[in-house]
Amino acid sequence: MGRIHVLESNIVDQIAAGEVIARPASVVKELIENSLDAGAMHIEVLVRDGGKRLIEVRDDGEGIAPNDMPLALASHATSKLLKPDDLFRIGTFGFRGEALASIGSVANVTLTSMVRGAETGRTISMEGGKLGEVRECAAKAGTYAHVENIFFNVPARRKFLKGSSTEIGHIGEAVTRLALAHPGVSFTLYHNDKKVFRAPGADDLRERVGQFFGQKFSENLIPTCEEAGNLRLEALLASPHETRSSNQNQYIYVNNRFLRDRVMLAAIAEAYREFLEPRRHAIVFCFIDMPPGDVDVNVHPTKIEVRYSRPNQIFNFVRGAIRDALQSAGLAVPFNVQRLQKPPQAVEQHTPRQRDIPSLRERMSPAVSGAAPQTGVRxxxxxxxxxxxxxxxxxxxxxxxxxxxxxxxxxxxxxxxxxxxxxxxxxxxxxxxxxxxxxxxxxxxxxxxxxxxxxxxxxxxxxxxxxxxxxxxxxxxxxxxxxxxxxxxxxxxxxxxxxxxxxxxxxxxxxxxxxxxxxxxxxxxxxxxxxxxxxxxxxxxxxxxxxxxxxxxxxxxxxxxxxxxxxxxxxxxxxxxxxxxxxxxxxxxxxxxxxxxxxxxxxxx
Amino acid sequence: MATKTVTTAKWRADRRELLEALSHVASIVPAKSPKPILQNVMLTAMENQLQLAATDLDVSISYNMDRVEVHRPGTVVVYAHKLLNIIQELTAQHVDFEVVESMLRVDADKSTFRVVMDDTSEFPTLPEFPAKDEFQVPKDVFATMIKRTEFAAAREQARYSFNGILFHFAKSKLDLVATDGKRLAWARAKVSNRKKIDVNVIVPAKGFSLLSKVVRDDDEKIGLSVTDNQILARTKRAKVSCRLIEGQFPSYEEVVPKDCDKAFTFSTDELLSKLRQSHIMTDQESRAVRFTFEPNLLRFSSQAVNVGESKIEMVIDYGGEEFEVAFNPEYLIEPLKILGEETIVLKLKDQDTPGILEVGDAYVYIVMPIKTM
The missing domain is CATH 3.30.1540.20 (MutL, C-terminal domain, dimerisation subdomain)
Known part of the structure; x- marks a missing residue:
């Protein structure tokens, strides 16, 4: 008996789905990105049991035309990518056309949509990869996605989902990341019928940050904006007094797409280095624009890792821009400055002059008077x-x-x-x-x-x-x-x-x-x-x-x-x-x- | 430096008096500062007066001494703690000061010091206050109130308002309140308020603490004035100004438990002694002393893993039900040490309710219990 089989197509889809859809938060992310691409100004997310039971995303975007409804759930269908060449000039989010199909292959999905100005909407369902019929129905302008029982047909994956609180934590974070990149759009998240947060459309990033991280915190952020050639950075930076023990609170966006990549994280760490105590991390909201051709986002299905064509140049630009902003913000002297001073012997040898006095005196510890230490040793x-x-x-x-x-x-x-x-x-x-x-x-x-x-x-x-x-x-x-x-x-x-x-x-x-x-x-x-x-x-x-x-x-x-x-x-x-x-x-x-x-x-x- | 001011100041001062003045002034000089000029004291010799001034930018003080013979007026700025060390170690009755070749020469008996001077123009100008908005509070009352509250303020808290003393004066009620979040001290007094002052500000604890130390017996009143961001206090000799702390102070009247139904009157010394004994058998992680009230008996017990345990009993007049409550003894020892009262009232309810130390109407001290989980 032969041992090698050709995989059935739904298994292929499930495997592909596994790359894009790791957990309920990925579904939420993909659905919101679709909504944003459709020009939505209000996005509502409703989940139950950490999204394991139900995820609903409702928007007021332009809607899907009736004829496109079956295609919307088909694999590798996307409204955004027409020629192979376009793959290298990606301006929108869901270009791989995998998202909805992937979700449909591992969950029960119902998609309802009505084009603005139309009289009726259309609805279509997909259960475990099997596409249903398009039916006419009453609807509101915009799109409404209803995703139930994620991974119901992939028990191995379902088993690895965490508790509701962890999953809703991931969902909250996913929505926050997208909301920060789209301050003008209103976002609401409900969990088990309770409102987790509501962020009405904001005027700018600072206001948006305030909605999620607290007004006072956002007011104290240091703004900066730099341009060099075709690189541009706009950021809000927390003062080095506001630190965290992890870099989880570094929100980095390249061409308005959230990512966590080593080049950017290293550039930020390097820029803050002299201002922070060891093992503390800065909080930043950092938006970098560069020509789409300079960054390959197609490395990873969730697009969180990218590849740059000129990583060194980007590193230097980001580090420089942030460091300049911190230095010109009139922050207190970096705390380790004393260690950088000349050793005491060098000073004591020549006659005291006015400008030597401060450094000389800093080493005389007043608290212990006569027995004052001359160095950092006591x-x-x-x-x-x-x-x-x-x-x-x-x-x-x-x-x-x-x-x-x-x-x-x-x-x-x-x-x-x-x-x-x-x-x-x-x-x-x-x-x-x-x-x-x-x-x-x-x-x-x-x-x-x-x-x-x-x-x-x-x-x-x-x-x-x-x-x-x-x-x-x-x-x-x-x-x-x-x-x-x-x-x-x-x-x-x-x-x-x-x-x-x-x-x-x-x-x-x-x-x-x-x-x-x-x-x-x-x-x-x-x-x-x-x-x-x-x-x-x-x-x-x-x-x-x-x-x-x-x-x-x-x-x-x-x-x-x-x-x-x-x-x-x-x-x-x-x-x-x-x-x-x-x-x-x-x-x-x-x-x-x-x-x-x-x-x-x-x-x- | 091109604009260096040349001074020729020369004066003689009484050593003990100078030591006292300098000790007060140097107490606010920061041990470490990114601005080294702040580690100095500024000495200004003028018509038979010597003014000493220092600031850490939050609190500033200028202190005038009059038992000084000024031969030539002038101003010098020198490193505060070195000068203090010199005056401490000298034994002569008088000390002579003179600026010679850009150094401050200090002579007493057979000892001579030449002290490096700093640039006078870099020393910050101390805040001056309009005298017209000044109001007065009685010195004795105010100094006692400061003493009874300042220790309860936090030392270094992220919540700035906890590092200060709330100064609340309205109608004829004066309240001083300080807390670090685990206990709260509230001193109150009736003070005449003819100028209809209504202020509610948070003052750095070290500022008021310094003020309570510079007052002397011949001060009857302390003059105070409050601006947008400063409070200035004036005694006969000294002016202390403090930058106000911005922030929200807990609504102190609300945190006082209203339902403490058990009141015990203790001899302050006896309670203090028992608490000090129990404190020995505590450590950083096991700080609690458990108070067990039984008919006519109060037992204090403490224990810490690597230290040991203690049981200390005292006879009390109590006929109610047995109950327990635990506190950090430090939070009770501190107020008991400074109150200067023979007896003190401790009010309690149960193990979850804060305890209250009371001195008549003048003082309320709330201490939060420790629970075992």
Missing amino acids: TERTDGPPAASEARADEIPPATYESATRQPVSEPEVLPSGDSFLQVHDSFIVVETGGGFEVIDQHALHERIIYEKLRRQHEERAVQSQQLLVPEAVELPPGRAAIALDNDDAFRSFGFDIELFGENTILIRSVPVALRRTEPVGFFRDLLDELVESGAAKGPVDPDKLLATIACKGAIKAGQRLTRGEIIALLTDRVALDDSYACPHGRPTTLSLTLDELKKHFHRR
Whole structure:
């Protein structure tokens, strides 16, 4: 018996569909793109069960002519591409003509449409790739697509759909991406009969961004517009103070088509680099226009990846335009500027002149007076005599040291072992040990400590949660609120009491005691970003993942100067850990060097 | 620099008095600043007065000392903390200052320092205020109110209004309120308001805190005036101006729970002592101290994974039902330390309701409970 068969045509369609239609959000995207191509000004999207049960998209576009109705659902039929040559000058969205046919091959689709000015409309259905008859019907001007039971005939794929909240999150994001590129068009999204958002037609991008991301945020965006040759960039850029832990909030459009490609992401990261702390990402809304011939969008069926004919030129243009905009926006000095200054010895050698004074003075740390460090290195001996300034502190009226010692109630000062330590580059702690020394990554260690303590508290159902006087409201991008709410039990078990407040806003009523000094709104946003980014939010959140994320976000950062008390607390907690040598992500916390190794290195033995 | 001003200032000051003045002024000098000129103090010698001035752009202070012999007037700008260090370490009764060859020479007994000066023209001009809109508040009342609220403000919060003290003066009611979102301190007083002042502004906590420290016994009143973006406070010696914080302050009257049906009167010292004991057995992640009320007994318990646990009891006058509530002891220790009252009233309801510390009509302090989840 022969083993090789020719595939039936509907199987071919299903395979092709798999490339275009990955999940309900892809259906929504394809349908909206068709609506936009048809010149719609109002688009309404209605979904049930995250789109798994039903997706409806209704527009007021020009409609499909009665004769074209069967063709609309036929494979590779499109109104937009007539000659092969046109493939390289693509100005509209759905050029591959696959979308509707693909959807029709994996779902039950009913398409109803009426051309503007006509008296009746036409409707046609397609079930699992089988096309029905065109029938006359009553309709409103525009097109109405009704898609039921996606992947009903592809069980393997249906099985891989995530929970409703995840899918609606993706749909919300898909609509947001399209809405940003078409500020004038009104978009409404309903989920299970509840309005997720409604964005009426806006005058410009800034207003549109305000509708989705909050008025205040959008008002503070930095606008820029650059042109060079046939490249043009128009963007709204968030100030480097507004950052996220992932680049999910970088909306990049080439010729008004949303994409996430490496060239653009790298150009943005590079432009912001000197303004941002490590591992933080900017928020941008960036529209680049270039001749259609310079960009090949036909690389991937969902058109999210593209290929440029001149990637280097594009990279330089985008990076330059954004960096110029940031620099001329009068932003604060990049935070690491001090590190770039000349080493102190170079300055001290010549006689002081007026213009040297600032850099000289910056290195004299007023808080520790006489014992001021001359570089970024700070030493303290836990067993040494107190510094001279401390001994005389009683003579000075309390006002003097108030600013330096504004800590709530002083922690009990326990000196762990009399070992001496120092913090270097505000990131690492070097500890002298009996047999050598250790270098500790302060962030990784603190992360490990919080993780262990919270884990034990969680196991014992003893996580402490500080209630807030006034709940903190967190405005979230569409879809995120649902992810948070779907996991509210998990969040609560770690001390976050949250509830929904309006469409895209979450109220935080209490925070874990361990994080009481962390700013809750930014923290919670980052937490959700991180969960989405790492894919953990697809379906219920894994408690361990949540715990690790809380620990990571709540821990002391690299680059944070610690007080003596804080260092001692860290070192004391470390002793109590079973395994303090790796952070919850598996990165090491500690590097040890023995005296023998040191001696060997210096050829002393 | 071409336009460098040459000064020949020369004066002599009493060391202790200068130390006090300089300590106040230097307390707002930022430890780190992108504008190094702000790390300076400006000293202006004029007719038998020395004026010291500093600013971090949010809060500015100018402080006048009069026990000064001025030989030649003039203005110098020098690095604040170095000068403070010098005055701290000296022991002589008097210190002589003179500008010699573009350096400030400081002499006392057998010690001589030559201090680098900065360009006077780069020092920011401090805000001046019209005196006509000034109103007055009694010094003692106001200083106490500041002391009872400033500690509750947040240190560095993204929500700017939490970094300030709300100053609300209308009719004859003066309210100062500060919160960091986990507790709220509200001091109130009746103050005569003949000028029919009606202001409701948020002032940086460090500004008012500084003001409460520069007042002296011979100040009876503090003069205040408010403009669009500044508040100026004037005492006999000092002028403190603060840039107002924009933002929304929580409606503080609404957050006070109305239904706390259990009121306990404590000796402040005893409660403070018990809380300090319980605080020892807490850590960063387990901060709660559980208050268990039983007939005639209050038990404080705390425990932390790697630290241990504590049980501390005290006899109280209570005949109601047993109940529990947990708080972060720091949030109670802080106000109890500074109140200066012999007794204090603590009002509670249940484990979900905020606790209230009260001092008659003058003070309300709300603390949010900790829940175990």
